[in-house]
Amino acid sequence: MEFAEYLEETRKQAAALRAAAVTAGPGAEVPTCPGWTVHRLVRHIARVQAQVVLSFDADPAGDAPRTERPPEDWDELLAFWDTTVDTMLAGLALRGPGQSAWAFAHFSGTSFWARRQAHETAVHRLDAEHAAYGDDVPHLVFDPGFAADGADEVLTVMVARFPTDVTGTVLVHAADAGRAWLVTLTKGVKPRIGKATDIDTDASLVGTADAVYRALWKRPSTALVNGDPALVAALRTP
Known part of the structure; x- marks a missing residue:
């Protein structure tokens, strides 16, 4: 997949995640993340993506950039996440692929984050869907090319660690x-x-x-x- 495709997928998956989270409500349990509520799920992805924003100007070889805590109030949290997603995607688009950025483990760069956030958002979109609809989440939500790229990413980036x-x-x-x-x-x-x-x-x-x-x-x-x-x-x- 191309860099711009990852950005578009992130935006699409974030919109689907948000819609499912609002449908489920902040207090709903997330069955695919035992012990989590939808509120915690949204705070998690908001904080991760806020860290990505800070990574653009962080030392690639340094420590993880420290982020502010997302708001506790549900409406404020959604607004914070909306702004964070827009800022992250705008920052990635402005910098383009192959630019310097801090990342975890031995990874770094904007290309890594574009791919990682497309799949981070997609997987947590599934979590929000399960919180909202239980076992009635449809199969074949993801097209084969995107899902295969996600399988490759989870194997080569996550499992291999x-x-x-x-x-x-x-x-x-x-x-x-x-x-x-x-x-x-x-x-x-x-x-x-x-x-x-x-x-x-x-x-x-x-x-x-x-x-x-x-x-x-x-x-x-x-x-x-x-x-x-x-x-x-x-x-x-x-």
């Missing part, structure tokens, strides 16, 4: 997008993510790109798990 406590191989296949990944797990080291050239693995996660994307983020999904389920469960995300 954390050492695993199991050993084995997992095939991840987003069928309608024609994308597949081989995840090699070795106890005590970080997973290795590569292209799938062999389907003879110890476990597999297969479905539409939308379903695989949701499953990798441990959200309700129609993706199918075959082989050793413990290996798929070991694909750790924050």
Whole structure:
């Protein structure tokens, strides 16, 4: 996906998240984030995106920029988040891809944040939808290209960050997008993510790109798990 496409997706997913959050109400529980309410969900993404705004002028090799706490009042919180999303997207658009910016782990730059926030917002949009509509959230919310990009991002950015406590191989296949990944797990080291050239693995996660994307983020999904389920469960995300 191109840089501008990530910005457009972020705006679209933020609008859908906001609509679902308002429908659910601030006190509604978020079943996909145990212990969270919709109020906490919105405060979380508002604070994350406020940190992205500060990252543009922060030392890429320095500490995480410290953000102000978003408002507690629901209407003020929504207004704060609206402004934050607009400021973040305007800042990314102004700077363009490949520009300096602080980010977590060993990542940095505006291109990283454009992609990360498109998927951060999309996954939390699902959380708000589940809070508003329970199990009636439709499948195939995300088009195959975007969902496959999200699967790649969660594997290469998130899953690959954390050492695993199991050993084995997992095939991840987003069928309608024609994308597949081989995840090699070795106890005590970080997973290795590569292209799938062999389907003879110890476990597999297969479905539409939308379903695989949701499953990798441990959200309700129609993706199918075959082989050793413990290996798929070991694909750790924050």
